[in-house]
Amino acid sequence: MASNLSSSVYQTSDLIHDFACSPCKDDGLNNEAQFFCDQCRKYYCNNCVAHHNKLFRTHSVLGKQAVSKWVGYAGLSPIEICDKHGDKKLDMLCEDHDELGCYVCVSLTHRMCQSIKHIPDIAGKVKSTTEFKQFPSNVRLTSSKLQSLSDKTLQNKQSLKDAGKKILAEIKSLRKELNNTFDELETKTNTILQNQLHDADEFLQEDIDKCTQLHEKLRTFLEAIQSQQDDTSYIAYRKCKDKMREAESLIQELSVKPDTILTFHSDPRIEQFLYGLKTLGGTLAFPCKHSWKYIPTSHVFNVKNRSKSIVKMQSDVHECFIGGICELPGGEILITDMKNYKVKLLNSQYQVTATCDFPVNPNYICHIAGNEAAVTLGYEGVHFITFTGSTLTVTRKLSFQHLCLGISHHNGNLYVGSLTAIYHYTMSGQFIGKIYEDKSSFYTISRFTVSRDGTTIFIPTSECKKLATIDTSGNILSTLQDPDIDWPISVCVSDSGHVFVCSQSSSKVTQIDKEGKHSLATLAIQADGLKNPDVIWFTRQTHRLIVGGEVNELSVFELE
Structure with missing residues (x-):
């Protein structure tokens, strides 16, 4: 037992009971309780319960068979009750483990610990410390943050329900379109059927008409042959012989002619396609409890695998220049190909599946909400594109009075960068204010990134070879200059707050701390295939870094 354990620890018995008799305990005895009184909220041994029952005949006493109902009725507040021993009071502190406990905890778990303190002996001293006095305000601040997060999550739940209703409407609309398509196919098939029936009917009617005509001719000639006039009979005989040859020829032809039949063979591709489908489309909820894994902000990544993906298309007139990257909720990647005047959509294998052409070169791009993204086009303003x-x-489209280069979005706030300033707008294009300006050089703000929580903005100032971190009011929080960060050109931030910088002159990708003050690790260099990289993106679902530039391929780095 600890040498400085307070003498207030019970000295009567070494036996440890789950529940000690309350009256005996008050007398300094250690007897096991066999009963519990809900009204008195006390425990009684066999001897004491007899006295209790004589005094309080109407009280309901619970025996050991209802021991589960005893827990927590120790005459203590919930804060004072020991979590491990429900009827014991927390009255000890093990400084070795920085852990609260009761005397039973000390006897069982902390017997060998060196520093055990009696809480009544230290409580008064702690209350006079500055930390204790400031603690309530810290708790209120944390509680406020928790409430804000709870409210935000509640809004997310509601938006999820709204999204579900919208998707359900899209599914019904798709089903209606499919029904219309099948109705059109059925109508066309019916038209073909009716045409074929008509043609077959005419075809068979021709044979019927031939038979009928010959039958009538032969009947007429037969009647004439059987007449009493020799000349008429002879002429009829000769003509009838000709018609007989014609009839025999027709009989021979029609006797071997197969019956006309009509069959229907469904297009096997329809059944094969439909049977191959399990749903009308894919739905994805991200993040969710099965896919979301929180990675502490302090975690420093390593590169696990490297790969390349070609994004140049046969229809591209020029070599690719990838200047912007963002990600849609379904995991699709959008990139701006500045030289080919296109935004390209990539699937999970980084293959181009769709494009959108622009009259001028698209600069940078950011995700807005759902399957919508915003693209800057210099003096042509900002164009919003949707993947459907x-x-x-x-x-x-939105038009502005300034050049539009960098762009970022957070929670309905649109931030657009010019050569030396960052402007704040609503999603409808209403001007809120200029939040930051740096005229130390001609071209100080190429692009920038707002953190996922919307509190900070990271600005790679290429010409000054530094990374500036500001808040959304424009206050400079930190400035980072590092030999590895030579001509920083692009920054991306993970959901958990990890920050990555892409530097053009040094051809490096660097992870920095979330405050933008220190370099943590170099993740990729020129030897890894980087050559004057221009843009970087951290994928939310696969935890990969995608790096693009004035090349026909993307460099993909899988992190761990």
């Missing part, structure tokens, strides 16, 4: 089905479509 298998196509990319421009849905609306």
